[in-house]
Amino acid sequence: MSRFFVATWKPDTASVRSISVLAALCFCFLTSASHAEDSIVLTQGTHGPLWVTPTDHPDCAKESFVVRGESLLVTGSDFSAKETVQISIEQGDVKQPVQSGSAKADGALQASVKIPVETATETKTRLRAKGDTSGTTLLSDEFVIFAAGDTDGDGMDDICDSCPKVANADLADSDFDGIGDACDKCPNDMENDTDGDGLCGDVDPDPYEAQH
Ligand SMILES: [Ca+2]
């Protein structure tokens, strides 16, 4: 009578944690190695990530800011071979088709998308790419579009201005939250009234518990 033994490995918690960290590091390396550092990291689609790389990007701009009228390089994968892909801009409930392109034979998408000049500024924006036949949908992370030029005439272009609509040439920002003192509802509270009770954190007896 023969006997069979099945070797099993039951990793302890430390091993699982180490493997998870290693896998995360490998993933970060692979993704960062294949995309420019100023790509807007677009993470959540129904099938996978969509990547956006701003072109002609001002030095002062943050990764998630783009200028209205700027061209964006949009890339993704997992579409059907050579299918037509519709790319649209989403701002809340407003969805605006902006471009259609064709996936390559391997299902990869690479398209240049110009942000329409009529697109609303200073609101959360996403790009969506959807394949006509496969239904594959890639969705971007949120980014914010700024108008080209210097709306308030204070010498700082909107995309670089901590208060794009209020003249504040000194760009003072006491709480370092990226919003200039001149237009910051809580200029000394970088969390900007996190409990939403109308009292800024620097004068709120309990910044994390709404006062009633
Ligand atoms: Ca300005």
Ligand SMILES: [Ca+2]
């Ligand atoms: Ca300003």
Ligand SMILES: [Ca+2]
């Ligand atoms: Ca501020």
